[in-house]
Amino acid sequence: MRVFKFGGASVKDAEGVRNLLGIVSQTTGELLVVVSAMGKTTNALERIVETIGQGDKRGVEEQWKDLLAYHQQIASSLGLQLKDVVADDVLGTVMAHRNAKDAVYDDLYDTIVSIGELMSTSIVAAFLNHEGVKAQLWNMPELLITDGSFREAVVNMQASAQQIQHAWHNPYRPRVVIAQGFIGGTDTGHRTTLGREGSDYTAALVANFLDAEDVTIWKDVPGILNADPRLEPNTVLIPQLNYFEAVELAYSGAQVIHPKTIRPLENKHIPLYVRPFLHPEQQGTIIKSAPTEPVNVPVYIWRKEQVLITMRAKDFSFVLEDSLSHIFDVVQRCRLKVSLIQSSAVTISICVDRSRSLQKALQLLGEHYDVTYNEHLSLLTIRGTTPELIERERQGRTILLSQLTRRTAKFVIAG
Numbered sequence: 558m559r560v561f562k563f564g565g566a567s568v569k570d571a572e573g574v575r576n577l578l579g580i581v582s583q584t585t586g587e588l589l590v591v592v593s594a595m596g597k598t599t600n601a602l603e604r605i606v607e608t609i610g611q612g613d614k615r616g617v618e619e620q621w622k623d624l625l626a627y628h629q630q631i632a633s634s635l636g637l638q639l640k641d642v643v644a645d646d647v648l649g650t651v652m653a654h655r656n657a658k659d660a661v662y663d664d665l666y667d668t669i670v671s672i673g674e675l676m677s678t679s680i681v682a683a684f685l686n687h688e689g690v691k692a693q694l695w696n697m698p699e700l701l702i703t704d705g706s707f708r709e710a711v712v713n714m715q716a717s718a719q720q721i722q723h724a725w726h727n728p729y730r731p732r733v734v735i736a737q738g739f740i741g742g743t744d745t746g747h748r749t750t751l752g753r754e755g756s757d758y759t760a761a762l763v764a765n766f767l768d769a770e771d772v773t774i775w776k777d778v779p780g781i782l783n784a785d786p787r788l789e790p791n792t793v794l795i796p797q798l799n800y801f802e803a804v805e806l807a808y809s810g811a812q813v814i815h816p817k818t819i820r821p822l823e824n825k826h827i828p829l830y831v832r833p834f835l836h837p838e839q840q841g842t843i844i845k846s847a848p849t850e851p852v853n854v855p856v857y858i859w860r861k862e863q864v865l866i867t868m869r870a871k872d873f874s875f876v877l878e879d880s881l882s883h884i885f886d887v888v889q890r891c892r893l894k895v896s897l898i899q900s901s902a903v904t905i906s907i908c909v910d911r912s913r914s915l916q917k918a919l920q921l922l923g924e925h926y927d928v929t930y931n932e933h934l935s936l937l938t939i940r941g942t943t944p945e946l947i948e949r950e951r952q953g954r955t956i957l958l959s960q961l962t963r964r965t966a967k968f969v970i971a972g
């Protein structure tokens with residue numbers, strides 16, 4: 558069996574869903590298709606959660622109406638009735654929570670934000686069946702079992718593998734199965750999410766559980782490029798990467814694959830293809846364990862909205878020896894995502910993604926250290942760099958911190 562993953566951009570309109578049908582029907586053999594929410598739906602649902610938090614009932618109703626109309630329009634262009642394909646309890650969830658001002662925020666977030674994937678997969682599955690491709694729709698909140706750490710739920714591998722294998726080995730299962738990416742559920746029936754952009758991770762997990770032949774992530778780019786084409790004019794495709802290089806790229810902030818995706822694949826030596834959904838005949842990028850041709854172009858990766866936190870021990874103790882574990886305890890408790898670390902005798906600097914728990918972390922760290930921090934920074938990582946390139950990239954930029962290793966340069970840049 559094979560696993561395909563279609564992200565939001567690939568199903569942002571009716572044409573995208575038709576294109577998905579084309580790709581699925583040109584594939585023979587058993588297929589598990591993981592689908593994200595349509596277009597920017599997850600962002601819209603995040604705004605709805607915020608609006609619920611503000612107690613703005615009218616605002617919630619308006620935003621929800623727009624989001625429904627967007628899905629309704631896609632469904633009807635595909636010859637479907639939205640109300641026939643999206644269960645009432647899903648539609649009712651938002652309305653039921655409109656007044657839930659004091660609801661536990663993260664729990665509410667997952668209940669609402671997961672609706673995006675429930676709607677997209679309902680439409681995709683209904684359309685495939687409508688077009689004669691028999692497809693079964695899975696409800697991942699019942700199959701991908703997680704703990705209750707809402708917004709970044711941790712998957713229970715054993716329980717999930719069991720559920721998913723059981724569902725897959727059902728003798729009545731058709732060739733094609735449609736499943737939501739990004740969402741799961743606790744064993745007490747709460748919906749959870751795996752962290753933004755988590756659908757790739759879902760695809761990798763199910764591939765691992767079902768010993769897939771390979772995984773294909775269908776994207777709106779030709780494959781993995783050496784830089785973001787929106788930022789660099791002359792990008793080139795990287796045809797092959799090994800798992801290690803792929804993790805490094807993903808972790809540095811390359812948006813093409815979610816950083817958690819590689820591990821479940823590497824464990825079972827399952828190759829991962831990143832291919833363009835508009836040109837399914839093209840090869841794209843393949844990520845696999847075998848040694849690959851070295852990547853011989855410099856690779857640029859931007860990670861935006863970074864915060865650089867510098868700590869100095871108040872009593873002049875040596876930070877690295879005495880405080881590292883304490884600092885990382887705070888990092889872990891506040892679930893900060895660290896993108897870079899640098900230290901001197903009495904200070905340590907960490908660069909982290911901006912997140913809601915930042916203030917809390919700064920307060921906890923401030924109890925023990927003199928803390929300074931800068932916000933709205935970017936981290937630029939250049940892999941496979943040369944001294945000339947480094948010189949060029951420094952020009953005209955305010956660099957707060959740089960880190961150089963043999964082949965990689967990292968700059969924390971203002972703006």
Ligand code: ASP
Pocket residue numbers: 564565593594599600673738739752753754755756757
């Ligand atoms: N729909 C989710 C998001 O936008 C998950 C995903 O796209 O992978 O974050």
Ligand code: MG
Pocket residue numbers: 564565566593754
């Ligand atoms: Mg997405």
